[in-house]
Amino acid sequence: MFGAWTACALKDRGWRVTMIDQHGPANSRASSGGETRIIRSGYGNLAIYARWAGASLLEWLGLELRVQERLFVKTGALFLGSDSTWLADTARTLRDEGVPCERLESAELRRRYPQLEFGDRAGAVLEPAAGVLFARRAVQALVRVLGQDGVELTARHVDARAAIRDDHADAVIFATGAWLPMLFPDILEGVIVPTRQEVFFFGAPAGDARYSAVHLPAWVAFDEGIYGLPDLECRGVKIAVDGHGPVVDPETMDRIVSVDALARMRDLLRTRMPGLADAPLLESRVCQYENTADGHFLMDRLPGHDRVWIAGGGSGHGFKHGPAVGRYMADLVEGRREPDPMFQLAGRPPRRRAVY
Numbered sequence: 001m002f003g004a005w006t007a008c009a010l011k012d013r014g015w016r017v018t019m020i021d022q023h024g025p026a027n028s029r030a031s032s033g034g035e036t037r038i039i040r041s042g043y044g045n046l047a048i049y050a051r052w053a054g055a056s057l058l059e060w061l062g063l064e065l066r067v068q069e070r071l072f073v074k075t076g077a078l079f080l081g082s083d084s085t086w087l088a089d090t091a092r093t094l095r096d097e098g099v100p101c102e103r104l105e106s107a108e109l110r111r112r113y114p115q116l117e118f119g120d121r122a123g124a125v126l127e128p129a130a131g132v133l134f135a136r137r138a139v140q141a142l143v144r145v146l147g148q149d150g151v152e153l154t155a156r157h158v159d160a161r162a163a164i165r166d167d168h169a170d171a172v173i174f175a176t177g178a179w180l181p182m183l184f185p186d187i188l189e190g191v192i193v194p195t196r197q198e199v200f201f202f203g204a205p206a207g208d209a210r211y212s213a214v215h216l217p218a219w220v221a222f223d224e225g226i227y228g229l230p231d232l233e234c235r236g237v238k239i240a241v242d243g244h245g246p247v248v249d250p251e252t253m254d255r256i257v258s259v260d261a262l263a264r265m266r267d268l269l270r271t272r273m274p275g276l277a278d279a280p281l282l283e284s285r286v287c288q289y290e291n292t293a294d295g296h297f298l299m300d301r302l303p304g305h306d307r308v309w310i311a312g313g314g315s316g317h318g319f320k321h322g323p324a325v326g327r328y329m330a331d332l333v334e335g336r337r338e339p340d341p342m343f344q345l346a347g348r349p350p351r352r353r354a355v356y
Protein backbone atom coordinates (compact mmCIF):
# COMPACT_ATOMS: atom_id res chain seq x y z
CA MET A 1 0.00 0.00 0.00
CA PHE A 2 2.76 2.50 0.95
CA GLY A 3 4.73 1.38 -2.12
CA ALA A 4 1.83 1.49 -4.55
CA TRP A 5 0.67 4.97 -3.54
CA THR A 6 4.25 6.28 -3.63
CA ALA A 7 4.59 4.85 -7.13
CA CYS A 8 1.29 6.52 -8.03
CA ALA A 9 2.39 9.95 -6.76
CA LEU A 10 5.73 9.76 -8.59
CA LYS A 11 4.08 8.54 -11.80
CA ASP A 12 1.62 11.46 -11.64
CA ARG A 13 4.60 13.82 -11.45
CA GLY A 14 6.16 12.36 -14.57
CA TRP A 15 8.62 9.84 -13.13
CA ARG A 16 9.25 6.49 -14.78
CA VAL A 17 8.56 4.00 -12.00
CA THR A 18 9.19 0.29 -11.47
CA MET A 19 7.35 -1.48 -8.63
CA ILE A 20 8.78 -4.70 -7.24
CA ASP A 21 7.13 -7.07 -4.77
CA GLN A 22 8.51 -10.49 -3.98
CA HIS A 23 5.07 -12.08 -3.49
CA GLY A 24 2.89 -9.78 -5.59
CA PRO A 25 0.76 -6.80 -4.53
CA ALA A 26 -1.29 -7.14 -1.30
CA ASN A 27 -0.28 -10.78 -0.97
CA SER A 28 -1.39 -12.88 2.00
CA ARG A 29 1.80 -12.15 3.94
CA ALA A 30 1.60 -8.37 3.42
CA SER A 31 -0.07 -6.17 6.03
CA SER A 32 -2.06 -4.71 3.14
CA GLY A 33 -3.35 -8.14 2.13
CA GLY A 34 -6.15 -8.20 4.74
CA GLU A 35 -9.84 -8.10 3.84
CA THR A 36 -10.78 -4.79 5.40
CA ARG A 37 -9.23 -1.71 7.03
CA ILE A 38 -10.95 1.15 8.86
CA ILE A 39 -10.56 4.67 7.51
CA ARG A 40 -11.33 7.36 10.09
CA SER A 41 -10.19 10.86 10.92
CA GLY A 42 -10.64 10.48 14.70
CA TYR A 43 -7.13 10.36 16.16
CA GLY A 44 -7.23 12.07 19.56
CA ASN A 45 -5.46 15.42 19.19
CA LEU A 46 -3.27 14.32 16.25
CA ALA A 47 -4.66 16.69 13.62
CA ILE A 48 -2.16 15.63 10.98
CA TYR A 49 -3.65 12.13 10.76
CA ALA A 50 -7.19 13.56 10.74
CA ARG A 51 -6.22 15.68 7.73
CA TRP A 52 -4.36 12.88 5.97
CA ALA A 53 -7.25 10.45 6.41
CA GLY A 54 -9.73 12.96 4.97
CA ALA A 55 -7.52 13.77 1.98
CA SER A 56 -6.75 10.10 1.44
CA LEU A 57 -10.39 9.06 1.47
CA LEU A 58 -11.03 11.34 -1.52
CA GLU A 59 -8.28 9.55 -3.42
CA TRP A 60 -9.50 6.09 -2.46
CA LEU A 61 -12.92 7.17 -3.74
CA GLY A 62 -11.31 8.46 -6.95
CA LEU A 63 -9.75 5.05 -7.41
CA GLU A 64 -13.12 3.40 -6.76
CA LEU A 65 -14.65 5.56 -9.47
CA ARG A 66 -11.92 4.73 -11.94
CA VAL A 67 -12.03 0.95 -11.48
CA GLN A 68 -15.83 0.84 -11.05
CA GLU A 69 -15.48 -1.58 -8.16
CA ARG A 70 -16.68 -1.15 -4.58
CA LEU A 71 -13.65 -0.36 -2.43
CA PHE A 72 -15.23 1.62 0.44
CA VAL A 73 -18.30 1.24 2.66
CA LYS A 74 -19.44 4.22 4.71
CA THR A 75 -20.11 2.44 7.99
CA GLY A 76 -19.26 5.35 10.27
CA ALA A 77 -16.71 4.88 13.07
CA LEU A 78 -17.59 4.77 16.75
CA PHE A 79 -14.81 5.53 19.23
CA LEU A 80 -15.66 4.08 22.62
CA GLY A 81 -14.01 4.52 25.96
CA SER A 82 -14.00 5.71 29.48
CA ASP A 83 -10.96 7.92 28.75
CA SER A 84 -12.86 11.16 28.41
CA THR A 85 -9.69 13.11 27.54
CA TRP A 86 -9.04 11.08 24.40
CA LEU A 87 -12.68 11.30 23.36
CA ALA A 88 -12.81 15.05 24.03
CA ASP A 89 -9.56 15.56 22.07
CA THR A 90 -10.98 13.53 19.20
CA ALA A 91 -14.26 15.46 19.12
CA ARG A 92 -12.47 18.82 19.30
CA THR A 93 -9.93 17.97 16.61
CA LEU A 94 -12.61 16.61 14.30
CA ARG A 95 -14.65 19.79 14.72
CA ASP A 96 -11.57 21.98 14.14
CA GLU A 97 -10.88 20.04 10.95
CA GLY A 98 -14.48 20.33 9.78
CA VAL A 99 -15.20 16.61 10.12
CA PRO A 100 -18.76 15.93 11.34
CA CYS A 101 -18.94 14.04 14.63
CA GLU A 102 -21.26 13.44 17.55
CA ARG A 103 -20.66 12.82 21.26
CA LEU A 104 -22.74 9.99 22.75
CA GLU A 105 -23.17 9.29 26.45
CA SER A 106 -23.73 5.77 27.75
CA ALA A 107 -27.56 5.81 27.73
CA GLU A 108 -27.67 7.00 24.13
CA LEU A 109 -24.92 4.53 23.19
CA ARG A 110 -27.00 1.65 24.57
CA ARG A 111 -30.13 2.85 22.83
CA ARG A 112 -28.50 3.13 19.42
CA TYR A 113 -26.17 0.15 19.58
CA PRO A 114 -27.70 -2.57 21.73
CA GLN A 115 -25.29 -5.05 20.07
CA LEU A 116 -22.42 -3.48 22.08
CA GLU A 117 -22.05 -3.65 25.85
CA PHE A 118 -19.44 -1.29 27.30
CA GLY A 119 -20.87 -0.50 30.72
CA ASP A 120 -22.09 2.66 32.40
CA ARG A 121 -18.79 4.53 32.30
CA ALA A 122 -18.48 4.32 28.54
CA GLY A 123 -18.85 7.38 26.36
CA ALA A 124 -18.33 7.62 22.63
CA VAL A 125 -17.68 9.81 19.63
CA LEU A 126 -19.33 8.88 16.34
CA GLU A 127 -17.70 9.92 13.05
CA PRO A 128 -20.49 9.19 10.56
CA ALA A 129 -18.50 9.73 7.34
CA ALA A 130 -15.80 7.22 8.25
CA GLY A 131 -15.88 3.68 6.96
CA VAL A 132 -14.06 0.62 5.78
CA LEU A 133 -11.81 -0.01 2.79
CA PHE A 134 -11.62 -3.42 1.14
CA ALA A 135 -7.88 -3.50 1.58
CA ARG A 136 -6.53 -6.23 -0.65
CA ARG A 137 -9.00 -5.42 -3.40
CA ALA A 138 -8.16 -1.71 -3.24
CA VAL A 139 -4.38 -2.21 -3.46
CA GLN A 140 -4.72 -4.70 -6.29
CA ALA A 141 -7.04 -2.30 -8.13
CA LEU A 142 -4.51 0.50 -7.67
CA VAL A 143 -1.66 -1.65 -8.95
CA ARG A 144 -3.74 -2.66 -11.97
CA VAL A 145 -4.39 1.00 -12.76
CA LEU A 146 -0.71 1.84 -12.30
CA GLY A 147 0.15 -0.89 -14.81
CA GLN A 148 -2.31 0.62 -17.30
CA ASP A 149 -0.65 4.00 -16.75
CA GLY A 150 2.81 2.69 -17.60
CA VAL A 151 4.28 1.72 -14.21
CA GLU A 152 6.36 -1.42 -14.62
CA LEU A 153 5.44 -4.25 -12.24
CA THR A 154 7.84 -7.03 -11.31
CA ALA A 155 7.62 -9.94 -8.87
CA ARG A 156 11.04 -10.67 -7.44
CA HIS A 157 12.95 -10.59 -4.21
CA VAL A 158 15.09 -7.47 -3.89
CA ASP A 159 18.46 -7.72 -2.28
CA ALA A 160 18.83 -4.47 -0.34
CA ARG A 161 22.58 -4.13 -0.77
CA ALA A 162 22.42 -4.73 -4.54
CA ALA A 163 19.50 -2.32 -4.94
CA ILE A 164 21.36 0.43 -3.10
CA ARG A 165 24.45 -0.03 -5.30
CA ASP A 166 22.41 -0.08 -8.54
CA ASP A 167 22.84 3.39 -10.01
CA HIS A 168 20.29 3.01 -12.84
CA ALA A 169 17.63 4.55 -10.64
CA ASP A 170 17.53 8.20 -9.52
CA ALA A 171 15.74 7.09 -6.36
CA VAL A 172 15.10 3.77 -4.62
CA ILE A 173 12.28 3.54 -2.09
CA PHE A 174 11.95 0.62 0.28
CA ALA A 175 8.30 0.33 1.34
CA THR A 176 8.66 -3.22 2.56
CA GLY A 177 6.47 -3.11 5.65
CA ALA A 178 7.38 -5.63 8.33
CA TRP A 179 10.39 -6.77 6.25
CA LEU A 180 12.21 -3.45 6.68
CA PRO A 181 14.19 -4.55 9.76
CA MET A 182 15.21 -7.74 7.93
CA LEU A 183 16.50 -5.73 4.98
CA PHE A 184 18.34 -3.19 7.14
CA PRO A 185 19.03 -4.93 10.46
CA ASP A 186 21.85 -2.57 11.48
CA ILE A 187 19.59 0.45 11.16
CA LEU A 188 16.04 -0.74 11.72
CA GLU A 189 16.13 -3.69 14.10
CA GLY A 190 14.18 -2.55 17.16
CA VAL A 191 13.04 0.57 15.30
CA ILE A 192 10.31 -1.33 13.43
CA VAL A 193 9.00 -4.36 15.29
CA PRO A 194 6.67 -6.83 13.50
CA THR A 195 4.03 -8.30 15.80
CA ARG A 196 1.51 -11.09 15.30
CA GLN A 197 -2.12 -9.89 15.12
CA GLU A 198 -5.07 -12.28 15.05
CA VAL A 199 -8.40 -11.35 13.48
CA PHE A 200 -11.72 -13.22 13.79
CA PHE A 201 -14.93 -13.21 11.76
CA PHE A 202 -18.02 -14.51 13.57
CA GLY A 203 -21.39 -15.44 12.09
CA ALA A 204 -24.43 -13.43 13.27
CA PRO A 205 -27.65 -15.34 13.96
CA ALA A 206 -29.67 -16.07 10.79
CA GLY A 207 -31.73 -13.12 9.64
CA ASP A 208 -30.35 -10.83 12.39
CA ALA A 209 -29.67 -7.48 10.70
CA ARG A 210 -28.28 -5.78 13.84
CA TYR A 211 -24.75 -6.71 12.84
CA SER A 212 -24.93 -5.36 9.29
CA ALA A 213 -23.36 -2.02 8.32
CA VAL A 214 -26.83 -0.46 8.33
CA HIS A 215 -27.07 -0.85 12.12
CA LEU A 216 -23.52 -1.29 13.37
CA PRO A 217 -20.61 1.07 12.60
CA ALA A 218 -16.95 0.13 12.71
CA TRP A 219 -16.04 0.57 16.37
CA VAL A 220 -12.83 0.98 18.33
CA ALA A 221 -12.42 0.76 22.10
CA PHE A 222 -8.93 2.16 22.49
CA ASP A 223 -8.58 1.85 26.25
CA GLU A 224 -9.46 -1.86 25.98
CA GLY A 225 -7.40 -2.38 22.83
CA ILE A 226 -10.17 -3.99 20.77
CA TYR A 227 -12.06 -3.09 17.62
CA GLY A 228 -14.72 -4.55 15.38
CA LEU A 229 -16.42 -4.18 12.02
CA PRO A 230 -19.96 -4.98 10.99
CA ASP A 231 -20.72 -7.93 8.75
CA LEU A 232 -19.56 -6.81 5.30
CA GLU A 233 -20.25 -8.78 2.14
CA CYS A 234 -21.67 -11.55 4.37
CA ARG A 235 -18.17 -12.55 5.55
CA GLY A 236 -19.01 -12.27 9.25
CA VAL A 237 -18.62 -9.74 12.05
CA LYS A 238 -14.94 -8.88 12.42
CA ILE A 239 -13.37 -8.45 15.84
CA ALA A 240 -9.72 -8.20 16.84
CA VAL A 241 -7.33 -7.15 19.54
CA ASP A 242 -5.31 -4.03 18.70
CA GLY A 243 -2.73 -4.69 21.45
CA HIS A 244 0.60 -5.92 20.11
CA GLY A 245 1.10 -9.69 19.90
CA PRO A 246 4.42 -11.58 19.96
CA VAL A 247 7.29 -10.48 17.70
CA VAL A 248 7.26 -12.46 14.43
CA ASP A 249 8.98 -13.01 11.11
CA PRO A 250 6.45 -11.98 8.41
CA GLU A 251 7.97 -14.32 5.86
CA THR A 252 7.73 -17.59 7.78
CA MET A 253 5.13 -16.96 10.52
CA ASP A 254 2.46 -19.63 10.93
CA ARG A 255 -0.86 -18.01 10.07
CA ILE A 256 -3.32 -20.22 11.90
CA VAL A 257 -4.99 -18.49 14.87
CA SER A 258 -4.13 -19.92 18.25
CA VAL A 259 -6.62 -21.75 20.48
CA ASP A 260 -5.77 -19.35 23.33
CA ALA A 261 -6.51 -16.28 21.21
CA LEU A 262 -9.85 -17.73 20.16
CA ALA A 263 -10.72 -18.43 23.80
CA ARG A 264 -9.79 -14.84 24.74
CA MET A 265 -11.94 -13.58 21.88
CA ARG A 266 -14.91 -15.64 23.10
CA ASP A 267 -14.50 -14.02 26.55
CA LEU A 268 -14.51 -10.61 24.91
CA LEU A 269 -17.63 -11.43 22.91
CA ARG A 270 -19.39 -12.60 26.06
CA THR A 271 -18.83 -9.22 27.73
CA ARG A 272 -18.76 -6.76 24.82
CA MET A 273 -21.02 -8.35 22.16
CA PRO A 274 -23.07 -10.82 24.16
CA GLY A 275 -25.37 -11.52 21.21
CA LEU A 276 -22.41 -13.19 19.51
CA ALA A 277 -21.13 -15.09 22.56
CA ASP A 278 -21.75 -18.48 20.96
CA ALA A 279 -21.55 -17.36 17.35
CA PRO A 280 -19.65 -19.71 15.06
CA LEU A 281 -16.18 -18.66 13.90
CA LEU A 282 -16.49 -18.29 10.11
CA GLU A 283 -13.02 -17.13 9.18
CA SER A 284 -9.82 -15.96 10.78
CA ARG A 285 -6.63 -14.25 9.67
CA VAL A 286 -3.20 -13.75 11.12
CA CYS A 287 -1.44 -10.62 9.97
CA GLN A 288 1.38 -8.47 11.33
CA TYR A 289 1.68 -4.90 12.48
CA GLU A 290 4.99 -3.21 11.71
CA ASN A 291 5.32 -1.03 14.79
CA THR A 292 7.52 1.96 15.37
CA ALA A 293 8.23 2.89 18.97
CA ASP A 294 5.51 5.53 19.17
CA GLY A 295 3.21 4.48 16.32
CA HIS A 296 4.17 7.34 13.99
CA PHE A 297 5.22 6.29 10.49
CA LEU A 298 8.85 6.13 9.44
CA MET A 299 9.48 8.09 6.25
CA ASP A 300 13.04 9.23 5.77
CA ARG A 301 16.27 8.88 3.86
CA LEU A 302 18.34 5.76 4.54
CA PRO A 303 21.30 7.14 6.53
CA GLY A 304 24.35 7.69 4.32
CA HIS A 305 22.47 7.23 1.03
CA ASP A 306 21.18 10.36 -0.67
CA ARG A 307 18.88 8.62 -3.16
CA VAL A 308 17.60 5.75 -0.99
CA TRP A 309 14.42 6.12 1.07
CA ILE A 310 12.39 4.19 3.60
CA ALA A 311 8.57 4.34 3.90
CA GLY A 312 7.01 2.16 6.56
CA GLY A 313 6.07 1.77 10.18
CA GLY A 314 2.31 1.72 9.51
CA SER A 315 1.94 0.52 13.12
CA GLY A 316 -1.55 -0.92 12.81
CA HIS A 317 -3.13 2.28 11.45
CA GLY A 318 -1.29 3.05 8.23
CA PHE A 319 -3.52 1.64 5.54
CA LYS A 320 -6.03 4.47 5.26
CA HIS A 321 -3.25 7.04 4.79
CA GLY A 322 -1.73 5.47 1.67
CA PRO A 323 -2.50 8.34 -0.72
CA ALA A 324 -1.16 10.99 1.71
CA VAL A 325 1.95 8.92 2.40
CA GLY A 326 2.53 8.56 -1.34
CA ARG A 327 2.48 12.32 -1.86
CA TYR A 328 4.67 12.90 1.20
CA MET A 329 7.25 10.42 -0.11
CA ALA A 330 7.20 11.97 -3.59
CA ASP A 331 7.85 15.38 -1.97
CA LEU A 332 10.83 13.95 -0.07
CA VAL A 333 12.28 12.29 -3.17
CA GLU A 334 11.91 15.49 -5.20
CA GLY A 335 13.49 17.59 -2.45
CA ARG A 336 10.32 19.64 -1.98
CA ARG A 337 10.37 19.06 1.75
CA GLU A 338 12.68 17.85 4.50
CA PRO A 339 11.65 14.82 6.60
CA ASP A 340 9.31 15.92 9.40
CA PRO A 341 10.86 15.21 12.84
CA MET A 342 7.73 13.18 13.68
CA PHE A 343 8.48 10.72 10.87
CA GLN A 344 12.27 10.86 10.92
CA LEU A 345 14.57 8.01 11.81
CA ALA A 346 16.88 10.05 14.03
CA GLY A 347 15.74 10.60 17.57
CA ARG A 348 12.84 8.14 17.57
CA PRO A 349 11.66 7.74 21.16
CA PRO A 350 11.96 4.49 23.09
CA ARG A 351 9.15 1.99 22.51
CA ARG A 352 6.10 3.70 23.94
CA ARG A 353 2.96 3.84 21.83
CA ALA A 354 1.44 7.31 21.35
CA VAL A 355 -0.85 6.80 18.32
CA TYR A 356 -4.08 4.81 18.53
Ligand SMILES: Cc1cc2nc3c(=O)[nH]c(=O)nc-3n(C[C@H](O)[C@H](O)[C@H](O)COP(=O)(O)OP(=O)(O)OC[C@H]3O[C@@H](n4cnc5c(N)ncnc54)[C@H](O)[C@@H]3O)c2cc1C
Binds near residue numbers: 020034178179
Ligand atom coordinates in the same frame (compact mmCIF):
# COMPACT_ATOMS: atom_id res chain seq x y z
C1 LIG B 1 -4.83 -7.06 11.45
C2 LIG B 1 -4.52 -5.66 10.97
C3 LIG B 1 -5.49 -4.69 11.05
C4 LIG B 1 -5.22 -3.40 10.61
N1 LIG B 1 -6.22 -2.48 10.63
C5 LIG B 1 -6.03 -1.26 10.08
C6 LIG B 1 -7.11 -0.37 9.98
O1 LIG B 1 -8.25 -0.67 10.37
N2 LIG B 1 -6.89 0.85 9.39
C7 LIG B 1 -5.67 1.19 8.91
O2 LIG B 1 -5.54 2.30 8.40
N3 LIG B 1 -4.61 0.36 9.01
C8 LIG B 1 -4.75 -0.87 9.57
N4 LIG B 1 -3.72 -1.75 9.63
C9 LIG B 1 -2.36 -1.33 9.24
C10 LIG B 1 -2.12 -1.41 7.76
O3 LIG B 1 -2.72 -2.56 7.21
C11 LIG B 1 -0.61 -1.40 7.49
O4 LIG B 1 -0.02 -0.29 8.16
C12 LIG B 1 -0.32 -1.28 6.00
O5 LIG B 1 -1.04 -2.22 5.25
C13 LIG B 1 1.17 -1.43 5.75
O6 LIG B 1 1.42 -1.36 4.36
P1 LIG B 1 2.89 -1.42 3.79
O7 LIG B 1 2.77 -1.11 2.34
O8 LIG B 1 3.81 -0.60 4.60
O9 LIG B 1 3.38 -2.94 4.05
P2 LIG B 1 2.92 -4.31 3.37
O10 LIG B 1 1.52 -4.27 2.95
O11 LIG B 1 3.31 -5.41 4.32
O12 LIG B 1 3.79 -4.42 2.08
C14 LIG B 1 5.16 -4.70 2.11
C15 LIG B 1 5.49 -5.49 0.86
O13 LIG B 1 6.91 -5.55 0.72
C16 LIG B 1 7.19 -6.75 0.06
N5 LIG B 1 8.62 -7.05 0.29
C17 LIG B 1 9.23 -7.19 1.48
N6 LIG B 1 10.54 -7.45 1.33
C18 LIG B 1 10.76 -7.47 -0.01
C19 LIG B 1 11.92 -7.70 -0.79
N7 LIG B 1 13.12 -7.91 -0.27
N8 LIG B 1 11.79 -7.66 -2.16
C20 LIG B 1 10.58 -7.44 -2.74
N9 LIG B 1 9.45 -7.23 -2.03
C21 LIG B 1 9.54 -7.23 -0.68
C22 LIG B 1 6.26 -7.76 0.72
O14 LIG B 1 6.06 -8.90 -0.10
C23 LIG B 1 5.00 -6.94 0.93
O15 LIG B 1 4.05 -7.16 -0.09
C24 LIG B 1 -3.94 -3.06 10.10
C25 LIG B 1 -2.96 -4.04 10.02
C26 LIG B 1 -3.23 -5.34 10.44
C27 LIG B 1 -2.16 -6.39 10.34
